[in-house]
Amino acid sequence: MKDLTIKTSSSESVIHCGEGVFFRYAPALKGRQLFVVSDSNVLSYHRADLWRALGDDYQIYALSPGEKGKSMRNLISILKAMLDSGMKRSCTVVAFGGGVVGDIAGLAASLYMRGVHVVQIPTTLLAQVDSSVGGKTAIDFGNVKNVIGSFYQPEEVIADPRFLKTLPAREIRCGLGEIVKYGALDGDIYDALMSHSSDLSDLGFLGEITYDCIRHKAAVVAEDEHDLTGRRKTLNLGHTTGHAFELYYGRRSHGECVLAGMYYELYAAEKLGVCGGSYAEGLKTLIRAALGKIPAYDDVASAARLARFDKKNEGDYISVVVPRSKGECTEIKLSFAEYARCLTECAAQLKENQNA
Numbered sequence: 001m002k003d004l005t006i007k008t009s010s011s012e013s014v015i016h017c018g019e020g021v022f023f024r025y026a027p028a029l030k031g032r033q034l035f036v037v038s039d040s041n042v043l044s045y046h047r048a049d050l051w052r053a054l055g056d057d058y059q060i061y062a063l064s065p066g067e068k069g070k071s072m073r074n075l076i077s078i079l080k081a082m083l084d085s086g087m088k089r090s091c092t093v094v095a096f097g098g099g100v101v102g103d104i105a106g107l108a109a110s111l112y113m114r115g116v117h118v119v120q121i122p123t124t125l126l127a128q129v130d131s132s133v134g135g136k137t138a139i140d141f142g143n144v145k146n147v148i149g150s151f152y153q154p155e156e157v158i159a160d161p162r163f164l165k166t167l168p169a170r171e172i173r174c175g176l177g178e179i180v181k182y183g184a185l186d187g188d189i190y191d192a193l194m195s196h197s198s199d200l201s202d203l204g205f206l207g208e209i210t211y212d213c214i215r216h217k218a219a220v221v222a223e224d225e226h227d228l229t230g231r232r233k234t235l236n237l238g239h240t241t242g243h244a245f246e247l248y249y250g251r252r253s254h255g256e257c258v259l260a261g262m263y264y265e266l267y268a269a270e271k272l273g274v275c276g277g278s279y280a281e282g283l284k285t286l287i288r289a290a291l292g293k294i295p296a297y298d299d300v301a302s303a304a305r306l307a308r309f310d311k312k313n314e315g316d317y318i319s320v321v322v323p324r325s326k327g328e329c330t331e332i333k334l335s336f337a338e339y340a341r342c343l344t345e346c347a348a349q350l351k352e353n354q355n356a
């Protein structure tokens with residue numbers, strides 16, 4: 001069990017991480033006025049744990065599972081349920097679930113009576129290593145992802161690997177996308193991943209590496225809480241192209257698209273001479289170890305067009321954060337034509353290798 005604290009200009013967030021933290025820290029919430037937000041999937045597996053830790057004196061709101069849960073309609077419905085059940089200014093919202101639950105519960109907590117306590121208890125790998133930490137909350141609106149939201153730090157994050165045991169393999173791969181991303185940003189995480197590349201999905205290993213990922217993200221957030229200085233932008237490594245793949249091809253999870261995006265962007269970085277040698281090969285090994293076969297996408301130039309809408313872009317250039325050397329990344333700016341050409345060449349090379 002390990003703890004760390006994120007101090008920002010306006011708040012302090014305590015993060016407990018490791019096997020056993022749930023039953024060690026969640027019972028301390030008993031006695032507060034609690035409003036638990038979860039989803040029906042998570043509750044079907046872990047309702048008994050919740051009851052064991054918190055007793056039965058809490059209100060609970062269960063979303064239907066999936067991204068569609070992050071809607072304005074559900075946000076209003078959560079706020080109404082909080083009001084109807086007499087939640088006071090001193091109440092605590094407990095987000096018990098994956099990133100969907102964490103994002104909407106965090107936003108509801110930031111709005112209700114101008115802000116009440118929120119405790120994140122992430123139950124997916126992605127939520128443990130990424131979304132529960134850093135205070136970004138959001139819902140999707142008008143077909144635009146995360147367009148309505150706030151920065152609102154949780155008072156506490158309780159990240160216990162016990163919940164990962166019931167997670168489907170696809171969701172583990174999804175979280176691995178973010179973990180390999182941290183590997184490209186942080187030399188210690190890279191080394192740890194390389195020495196476990198034969199079995200990245202091992203739950204014992206994931207329980208350990210989660211702390212290192214959270215530590216990395218916490219340091220970035222403490223420096224650039226509101227995404228203003230460029231430091232937090234590094235966490236978008238793999239995401240410019242990953243988001244474009246996610247939107248265009250739509251079949252794979254977010255993390256799987258980020259892994260594919262990292263691979264294609266690494267091709268561009270090598271082409272420009274920004275990254276290379278055994279380090280670039282090591283990163284490719286990790287991406288393959290997490291994702292399996294890298295998709296040789298058809299019509300990748302059309303997918304590339306969607307990267308034009310990425311919020312990091314300035315002018316006509318596509319901005320991409322790419323690895324440079326171990327523990328170091330850099331931002332490159334490519335014209336759209338250059339960017340599309342790199343992706344197309346990478347897809348052709350993958351196709352050729354797979355047919356060879």
Ligand SMILES: NC(=O)c1ccc[n+]([C@@H]2O[C@H](COP(=O)([O-])OP(=O)(O)OC[C@H]3O[C@@H](n4cnc5c(N)ncnc54)[C@H](O)[C@@H]3O)[C@@H](O)[C@H]2O)c1
Pocket residue numbers: 039041042045065066067070097098099100101103123124125126127130131132133134135136137138146163164165166167168171174
């Ligand atoms: N706030 C941030 O900084 C941030 C960062 C990254 C992603 N996100 C957001 O996170 C969301 C994705 O999060 P996610 O990948 O956790 O998705 P999710 O919350 O939809 O969970 C994925 C699936 O796993 C199920 N599940 C959750 N815990 C489980 C468990 N322990 N056992 C079995 N099944 C379980 C869920 O019911 C769901 O079906 C997206 O909406 C994304 O925008 C936010």
Ligand SMILES: [Zn+2]
Pocket residue numbers: 178239254258
């Ligand atoms: Zn991501």
